[in-house]
Amino acid sequence: MNGRILELYENRDQDTKGLEFEFRSRPLWDDIHMFLNLTAMNPQAHFDTSMRRDPEKPQVIIGAGLLGKKWGFDYNVFWKHTFRITKATASRQQQRCSLWADFTRSI
Numbered sequence: 001m002n003g004r005i006l007e008l009y010e011n012r013d014q015d016t017k018g019l020e021f022e023f024r025s026r027p028l029w030d031d032i033h034m035f036l037n038l039t040a041m042n043p044q045a046h047f048d049t050s051m052r053r054d055p056e057k058p059q060v061i062i063g064a065g066l067l068g069k070k071w072g073f074d075y076n077v078f079w080k081h082t083f084r085i086t087k088a089t090a091s092r093q094q095q096r097c098s099l100w101a102d103f104t105r106s107i
Contacts, residue, residue, distance in 0.1 A: 003071075005033050010030060012044045012045055012046050012065075013045065013046035013048075013051070014043070014044065014046070014054065015043075015044045015045075015051060015083070016041050016042065016043040016044070016054075016057065017041070017042050018041030018042060018075060019039070019040050020037070020038070020039045020040075021037070021038045021039075022035065022037045022038075023036045023037075024035070024067070025033065028066075028090045030068075031068050031069040031070070032066055032067070032068040033067045033068070034064075034065075034066055034067075035063075035064065035065060035066075035067055036062075036063070037061075037062070037063040037064070038062055038063075039060070039061040039062075040059065040060050041057065041058070041059055041060075041061075042059070043056075043057035043058075043059070044062070058082035058083055060082070060083040061080065061081070061082050061083070062080070062081050062083075063078055063079065063080040063081075064078065064079055065077050065078030065079055066078075
């Protein structure tokens with residue numbers, strides 16, 4: 001916009017490998033199921049001259065909740081937790097969000 005380039009991420013080589021596990025229970029009550037999801041990753045990014053752990057991505061994500069169906073509608077209630085995101089990363093993500101908010105306000 002107006003000749004400005006706006007990037008919401010750093011453009012660099014990245015490599016992420018991991019495993020994901022998902023469990024869904026038998027019905028607990030009527031059509032209500034419990035679920036659990038676990039993702040473990042090894043996120044890496046190119047910094048300077050080598051690939052190193054990317055502090056902007058979590059190594060572990062856990063999700064859990066309830067799934068159900070009532071009157072023809074599917075619903076879910078879930079909780080998600082991410083591990084090992086640094087305070088500096090959270091601050092940078094907040095700054096990016098505020099840049100985006102400023103961009104949308106100026107339209």
